[in-house]
Amino acid sequence: TLPRAPFKGRGELRxxxxxxxxxxxxxxxxxxxAVTSAHRHAPL
Incomplete structure (x- = not known):
């Protein structure tokens, strides 16, 4: 449950x-x- 993130679109979030x-x-x-941890911990 992240706060609303600056994703490009709903499809990208999905x-x-x-x-x-x-x-x-x-x-x-x-x-x-590095990529895995970046995705996991990115403050998006």
């Missing part, structure tokens, strides 16, 4: 949430650690 959900299933090697 994609972000879907990506965050998929990360749990995927192996950590599938994405660079």
């Amino acid at each position: 994609e972000h949430l879907a990506r965050a959900r998929g990360k749990r299933r995927r192996t950590p090697q599938s994405a660079p650690a």
